[in-house]
Amino acid sequence: MTTRRHFTFAASAMAFAITCATHASAQEIGPPEKEELTLGFIKLTDMAPLAIAYEKGYFEDEGLYVTLEPQANWKVLLDGVVDGRLDGSHMLAGQPLASAIGYGVSAEIVTTFTMSINGMGVTVANEVWEGMKEHVPVGSDGMPVHPISASALKPVVEEMTAGGKPFTMGMVFPVSTHNYILRYWLAAGGIHPGYYDPANGETLGQIDADVLLNVVPPPQMPATMEAGTIYGYCVGEPWNQQAVFKGIGLPVITSDRIYAHHADKVFGVTKEFAEQNPNTTARLTRALIRAAMWLDAESNANRLEGSEIISQSNYVGADLDVIKNSMTGIYEYEKGDVRDAPDFNMFFRDRASYPYYSDGVWYLTQMRRWGQIAEDKPDAWYDEMAKQAYRADIYQIAAQSLIADGLATAADFPDFATETGYHPPSSAFIDGVEYDGRKPNDYIDSLTLGLKAGETP
Amino acid sequence: MSTPITLSERTGGMSSLGGKVRHLLHTLLQEVAVPLLGIGVFLLVWGMTANRIDTSLGKFPGPGVVWEQAQNLVVEYREELVKEEEFHVRQAERNAERLAADPTYDAKVRAYTGKVTFPSQIYTSLVTVLSGFAVALVLALPLGIAIGLSKTLNSAFNPIIQIFKPVSPLAWLPLVTLVVSAVYTSDDPALSKSYINSLLTVALCSIWPIVINTAVGVASIPQDWVNVSRVLRLSPLTHVRKIVLPAAVPMIFTGMRLSLGVAWMVLIAAEMLAQNPGLGKFVWDEFQNGSTNSMGRIMVAILTIGLIGYLLDRTMLQLQRALSWDKASASR
Numbered sequence: 001m002t003t004r005r006h007f008t009f010a011a012s013a014m015a016f017a018i019t020c021a022t023h024a025s026a027q028e029i030g031p032p033e034k035e036e037l038t039l040g041f042i043k044l045t046d047m048a049p050l051a052i053a054y055e056k057g058y059f060e061d062e063g064l065y066v067t068l069e070p071q072a073n074w075k076v077l078l079d080g081v082v083d084g085r086l087d088g089s090h091m092l093a094g095q096p097l098a099s100a101i102g103y104g105v106s107a108e109i110v111t112t113f114t115m116s117i118n119g120m121g122v123t124v125a126n127e128v129w130e131g132m133k134e135h136v137p138v139g140s141d142g143m144p145v146h147p148i149s150a151s152a153l154k155p156v157v158e159e160m161t162a163g164g165k166p167f168t169m170g171m172v173f174p175v176s177t178h179n180y181i182l183r184y185w186l187a188a189g190g191i192h193p194g195y196y197d198p199a200n201g202e203t204l205g206q207i208d209a210d211v212l213l214n215v216v217p218p219p220q221m222p223a224t225m226e227a228g229t230i231y232g233y234c235v236g237e238p239w240n241q242q243a244v245f246k247g248i249g250l251p252v253i254t255s256d257r258i259y260a261h262h263a264d265k266v267f268g269v270t271k272e273f274a275e276q277n278p279n280t281t282a283r284l285t286r287a288l289i290r291a292a293m294w295l296d297a298e299s300n301a302n303r304l305e306g307s308e309i310i311s312q313s314n315y316v317g318a319d320l321d322v323i324k325n326s327m328t329g330i331y332e333y334e335k336g337d338v339r340d341a342p343d344f345n346m347f348f349r350d351r352a353s354y355p356y357y358s359d360g361v362w363y364l365t366q367m368r369r370w371g372q373i374a375e376d377k378p379d380a381w382y383d384e385m386a387k388q389a390y391r392a393d394i395y396q397i398a399a400q401s402l403i404a405d406g407l408a409t410a411a412d413f414p415d416f417a418t419e420t421g422y423h424p425p426s427s428a429f430i431d432g433v434e435y436d437g438r439k440p441n442d443y444i445d446s447l448t449l450g451l452k453a454g455e456t457p
Numbered sequence: 458m459s460t461p462i463t464l465s466e467r468t469g470g471m472s473s474l475g476g477k478v479r480h481l482l483h484t485l486l487q488e489v490a491v492p493l494l495g496i497g498v499f500l501l502v503w504g505m506t507a508n509r510i511d512t513s514l515g516k517f518p519g520p521g522v523v524w525e526q527a528q529n530l531v532v533e534y535r536e537e538l539v540k541e542e543e544f545h546v547r548q549a550e551r552n553a554e555r556l557a558a559d560p561t562y563d564a565k566v567r568a569y570t571g572k573v574t575f576p577s578q579i580y581t582s583l584v585t586v587l588s589g590f591a592v593a594l595v596l597a598l599p600l601g602i603a604i605g606l607s608k609t610l611n612s613a614f615n616p617i618i619q620i621f622k623p624v625s626p627l628a629w630l631p632l633v634t635l636v637v638s639a640v641y642t643s644d645d646p647a648l649s650k651s652y653i654n655s656l657l658t659v660a661l662c663s664i665w666p667i668v669i670n671t672a673v674g675v676a677s678i679p680q681d682w683v684n685v686s687r688v689l690r691l692s693p694l695t696h697v698r699k700i701v702l703p704a705a706v707p708m709i710f711t712g713m714r715l716s717l718g719v720a721w722m723v724l725i726a727a728e729m730l731a732q733n734p735g736l737g738k739f740v741w742d743e744f745q746n747g748s749t750n751s752m753g754r755i756m757v758a759i760l761t762i763g764l765i766g767y768l769l770d771r772t773m774l775q776l777q778r779a780l781s782w783d784k785a786s787a788s789r
Binding site: 031035036043054060065066067070071072076083085219220222223226242246247248311312313314316317318319322 | 514
């Protein structure tokens with residue numbers, strides 16, 4: 001297994017080197033090998049680039065006839081991509097990475113495009129908020145001071161657990177960005193989210209847990225919380241705003257306050273598909289880049305129109321009032337507590353759509369932290385896995401051809417000649433711990449809760 | 458019902474006219490006014506109760522809201538037709554461009570890639586239920602006849618049938634899905650996997666009532682008729698064609714009507730569960746959307762499902778009337 005991986009990595013590194021050499025200037029992308037495509041998505045606002053690329057004709061401009069198909073949950077979606085029912089899909093940033101390290105899926109999945117940055121919220125039920133409220137500092141305006149730490153949730157969890165009721169929360173998939181972001185927030189507030197131990201069959205991630213995390217499909221989050229099965233959840237929009245709208249709960253923090261500028265969704269295809277259909281893959285990436293540009297153009301000027309499009313029943317389908325909140329840069333916490341959130345969803349600005357390796361490495365460090373990766377790996381391994389899953393080379397081909405066609409300018413993209421794919425070290429986390437993607441092992445050891453070097457679950 | 462006429466006819470001309478009028482009025486009352494009254498009361502009760510049920514998506518939809526959403530669905534369908542036309546125009550232009558640049562290009566006309574409309578969901582469900590039912594019929598009829606004719610076969614099959622009959626086909630669904638994915642592999646499949654899954658699920662649940670009813674019908678042919686067949690020395694095939702089938706038709710149809718009713722119910726559930734295209738998926742998608750219109754649209758789907766189920770049953774009944782020698786059997 002490992003030898004094959006090393007070989008494929010070497011091959012892709014070589015291919016990367018060759019593309020870098022030959023594509024110093026853009027070359028024309030040939031006609032698509034496959035013209036009729038079915039792409040999957042989950043009903044979340046961050047699927048917007050797919051809907052926009054379809055509705056604005058960007059897919060058709062590439063000669064692609066795309067059918068967009070909503071999927072019931074992330075597992076069904078992943079199976080669809082693996083067995084070929086779907087040619088590509090809206091995916092969680094962690095899904096291509098999990099496939100690279102062989103966690104939970106057999107086929108290799110790659111991403112060429114980061115579909116959204118930030119964009120999740122942590123919502124709790126009304127009665128939980130009642131308990132949290134007294135532990136949250138109040139500002140001079142009489143409103144709770146944000147960001148709210150999970151330490152305010154801790155007494156509620158302890159009280160419920162002491163009363164014999166386990167405190168349960170929902171997240172969307174074991175390798176979902178939501179799982180890791182929620183875990184990060186809980187751990188930063190001193191609440192243990194539980195370890196995984198796949199070698200011994202523990203794939204629920206509930207060893208030593210103070211809070212039991214369960215998998216719930218995104219659109220069912222509000223209904224599941226309403227039914228009392230979970231007391232809170234971490235999910236993308238509109239499912240946090242809908243809790244406010246339905247009056248059943250409220251978001252207490254958005255994910256950009258837990259980890260600023262984190263990759264959330266990506267566009268994924270199987271490695272096999274990308275290899276057999278290089279032109280199609282590059283053209284899909286072109287169309288999606290154009291859609292992301294449209295969504296972020298002129299400081300969110302198109303967002304209202306974008307919200308109208310995705311509120312159609314065949315896309316996200318929730319009410320426009322619910323969708324437009326986060327999409328147009330405002331966010332409602334408690335009913336009436338509306339705050340500005342211009343960066344809640346980022347699609348293009350600040351290089352949002354470029355698949356950074358450091359984004360991938362961060363998720364891998366969290367997989368190690370909570371035991372999904374059961375043993376220590378060298379720093380080079382993290383780099384290798386991220387590069388296997390995140391195909392910045394294909395993004396570069398698409399971006400350069402857009403520049404050559406006059407549809408984008410070089411300033412819109414990273415400087416491809418010098419870009420390493422690693423963000424500079426950042427401490428924009430809720431607990432202020434610095435993350436340097438080049439030193440994943442040091443980073444893992446610097447986090448408070450979680451597995452450290454040499455530890456197993 | 459015909460008693461008043463015969464009575465009045467016996468008593469003479471004048472009162473006969475009055476009797477006819479009275480009979481007509483009676484019929485009108487019985488067959489038009491009373492059902493209308495029933496529907497009216499139902500709508501009233503529905504409207505009043507709906508208003509009192511508050512959900513997190515607003516009030517439960519009453520008849521007015523549902524009617525509004527039904528009209529919305531028609532409007533959306535019309536809009537989609539326009540978009541479809543535009544899609545084909547754009548496609549033709551693009552194909553022409555490609556052909557001009559590359560004469561070897563295989564310019565296909567692709568089906569519209571846009572939104573799946575409500576009428577097309579109805580169509581998908583109907584095609585699926587009918588084809589699944591046809592598959593079941595082809596398998597179940599010969600089996601039922603064979604079991605009905607032979608006591609030995611009956612004893613052999615009976616335990617198996619009795620065990621599989623009560624199994625909800627939804628329990629089979631995961632296995633069907635896995636087997637279809639494994640067995641039905643082709644690069645350019647003519648039929649989609651989801652269609653085959655739904656079809657097999659429907660077939661699995663339709664088989665049993667047909668087998669059992671056919672077998673019972675065949676087994677209960679009057680001995681006299683079997684004797685006639687013996688006297689005439691009919692070949693086994695002719696015996697089945699001329700004696701067994703006509704005699705068993707009423708029971709066979711009873712089985713078919715039962716099957717079709719169950720099949721329709723199961724299909725909707727299977728579509729919801731497996732996310733296969735059709736009315737069930739429409740209901741599920743709307744549930745997931747959770748917009749203020751969602752409940753009204755789901756009610757539209759529910760009424761549509763009911764209406765189609767009713768029409769399917771009526772059609773089977775008419776078929777039975779047309780094909781059966783014993784016309785009275787159809788009223789059972």
